[in-house]
Amino acid sequence: MAAYREKINELQELLKEDNINFKLFRKQCFRGVPDDSGLRPLCWKLLLNYLPPNRKQWKEVLRSKRDLYKQFIDEMVVAPKDGRTDCPRIDVTMDDHPLSINPDSKWQTFFKDNEVLLQIDKDVRRLCPDISFFQQASDFPCQEIVCGPDSDSIRLHNRVQYTALSAGTVERKGIGMNKVSYTVRKAQEDYAVLSSGQEAHWEVVERILFIYAKLNPGQSYVQGMNEIIGPIYYLFATDADSDWRxxxxxxxxxxxxxxxxxxRDFFIKTLDESEMGINGLMNRLMRKLKECDPQVWNRLKNQELEPPFYSFRWLTLLLSQEFDLPDILRIWDSLFADENRFEFLIYVCTAMIVLLRENLLSGDFPCNLKLLQNFPSMDVHIVLDCAVQLALSCSLSS
Known part of the structure; x- marks a missing residue:
């Protein structure tokens, strides 16, 4: 307990400095930010380069960034109108219309936005299904959206409803058509309806991802990004300090x-084969496994148990699907504090395989595949300690 308190005190003293010693700060965070210290949200803001090491700059940085984000909401969520309702009849041969191929067409923009939004909406609703947090109401809903005169129409999840398709079922008896019945196919809404003036946390995450997609049209939204943003938002939205929350x-x-x-290279398919692409990352993992445990590496190779079968998800989602949320937060402390950004991720993944060596060496292909795709429950500190030991042994051997 004394060592735990000392760890908290050391981190608190570092954060009080006008100009934070970032090298020492990274070292402390790499060992894990104490869960009940309330410091992790602030530490992540520094580790992810949102806040500079100079504390005197924080106030201005936060003001400008938050004002900018409010502007994004106004321009991309509140202000846009889809133009399909409450508008006079126009000559579609002369003006913008749904079939226009003009890249500047507002209808083209609308259809592209809704295609992206449809996927985001599906993904954010199933964020962290083991906890109810994302279905709960936010303490600080966006007032421009929940209290505006057009609240229902500008909520992003309501826009998705417009894309629901009607399907006609033709029933025949003998020769000729007897009946056509129409139904509207929609995803089942298995979340609690909140009262007026409220919005759920998943709606907030949906808005963030939509704005990100709009600002990054070359990459847009890719399935899996919801798993990356989930732990970050959860941490910030549960900050004990309401001024930050x-x-x-x-x-x-x-x-x-x-x-x-x-x-981002992990999510760009055209870069898959590059050194920084996902295939390059999986190759690095296999080289590290061969170096650390050639016997296990040889076993997987002989069984033709290819890295994409299990490690693709590990690497692209930073292990967010392999551990419970509290363990993910602890793992990400070390990943974000890694000076060689995400080099430690390779060692963590290698440690996960090495810790299963007895099962892998005795198991056949189906058993080993199932084991790696469903990593067993394990104390996260055992995994991290093993990863640190592997990193130290590799650095000594080189």
Whole structure:
């Protein structure tokens, strides 16, 4: 307990400095930010380069960033009108219309936005299904949206309903058509309806991802990004300090954007074969496994148990699907504090395989595949300690 308190005190003293010693700060965070210290949200903002090491700059940085995000909401969520209702009849041969191929067509923009929004909407509703947090109401809903005169029409999840298709079922008896019945196919809404003036946390995450997609049209939204943003938003939205919690949405957006700038190559298919692409990353993992445990590496190779079968998800989602949320937060302390950004991720994944060596060496292909695709429950500190030991042994051997 004394060592635990000392760890908290050391981190608190570092954060009080006018100009934070970032090298020492990273070292402390790499060992894990104490859960009940209340310091992790602030530490992540620093590690993800949202806040500078100079404390005197924080106030201005936060003001400008949060004002900018509010502007994004006004321009991309509140202000746009889809133009399909409450408008006079026009000559579609002369003006913009749904079949226009003009890239500047507002209808083209609307259809593209809704295609992206449809996927985001599906993904954010199933964020962290083991906890109810994302279905709960936010303490600080976006007032421009929940209290505006057009609240229902500008909520992003309501826009998705417009894309629901009607399907006709033709029933025949003998020769000729007897009956056509029409139904509207929609995803089942298995979440609690909140009262007026409220919005759920998943709606906030949906808005962040939509704005990110709009600002990054070359990459847009890719399935899996919801798993990256989820833990960050959860951490900021549960900050014990309400002054920080009030701006969880804006702070999450910029931290997520900064993180994606470092791992975006994982999500770009055309870069899969590059050294920084996902295939290059999986090759690095296999080289590290061969170096650390050639016997296990040889076993997987002989069984033709290819890395994409299990490690693709590990690497692209930073292990967010392999551990419970509290363990993910602890793992990400070390990943974000890694000086060689995400080099430690390779060691963590290698440690996960090495810790299963007895089962892998005795198991056949189906058993080993199932084991790696469903990593067994394990104390996260055992995994991290093993990863540190592997990193130390590799550095000594080189």
């Amino acid at each position: 009030e701006y969880a949405e804006a702070d999450t957006f910029f931290c997520f954007t900064g993180l994606m700038s470092e791992i």
